[in-house]
Amino acid sequence: MTVGRHRPRRRFAQHFLAPAWARRVVEAIGREPGDVFLEIGAGHGAITLPLALTGAPILAVEVDRDLVADLASKMPSNVTLVAGDALTVDLIPYLTGLEPQRPAGSMRTEGLTRRFRIIGNLPYNLTTPILFRLIEWHRRQAMFTDATLMVQREVADRLTARPDTRDWGVLGISAQIHAAITKVLDLPPGAFSPPPKVRSALIRLTFGPPTVRIVDEALFDDLLRALFSQRRKTLTNALKRFDPRAPAALDDLGINGRRRAETLQLTEIAGLVAAVAARRRGLVL
DSSP states (O other): OOOTTOOOOGGGTOOEEOHHHHHHHHHHHOOOTTEEEEEEOOTTSTTHHHHHTTTOOEEEEESOHHHHHHHHTTOOTTEEEEESOTTTSOOHHHHHTOOOOOOTTOSOOTTOOOEEEEEEEOOGGGHHHHHHHHHHHHHHHOOEEEEEEEEEHHHHHHHTOOTTSTTOSHHHHHHHHHEEEEEEEEEOGGGEESOOSSOEEEEEEEEOSOSSOOSOHHHHHHHHHHHHTTTTSBHHHHHHHHOTTHHHHHHHHTOOTTSBGGGOOHHHHHHHHHHHHHHHTTOOO
8 A cells, every 4th residue: 555645744653564564564463263453553554454354353543534534435344443542542442342253154253252452553752652551451451462563673672671781671661561572573664654764673562461460550650660760870779769768678678779770670670569568558578
């Protein structure tokens, strides 16, 4: 699908995927019977239309109303098109109303297990907030099987980072607690029109039960941001500014306060959240 007369809009960070690469993305998604898709950022339908040919029901969301008007006349009946911002529109009621594709030769869908899946060529200026919204959906709904997303390679590196590396931080930690994350494809700037100034990657988040137990999600979010906004400080100094009671939690866990945030393992972060929560309640682990 070509860009046609629509001029990519900088405020929407629009970079449209070339047809050959779109086909590779659709192949990588690996559709199965029962799949129901939420697509974030339908664009010109480069992914939407070939995926729709499989018969899978798709809820396609697009913020650019000019693109929505163009897409409306091209979409088959198994695609539901929504004009709006995926960060603000409540999409869950739309999605749960979609029925899975009937097996070939059958007129019934009873007994067919629905798998809700997310796909999208994300606008680079909104990638991080969209990812955090998906994590929050999983926390609250736990309804999605996975998300296959086009992101900047820099973001892919942060999502798949390990402790003791410069990319280990809030986004990767928050995502890895709730999903196994893999890189599926690397894409050059020429895979898009107009070409972005960065390389891109297709990543897959496979959601599942939390890998560690977080006793207080709000405290976890605040503590993580406090630690990694001061990642050059020692844990003791970063925690002093966050909560004067928090450094004592390091002693409770036997964690050396001279370490830095980027050295913390997921289990240590979860333990630190629990210890700080206990200290706030006047308890000592």
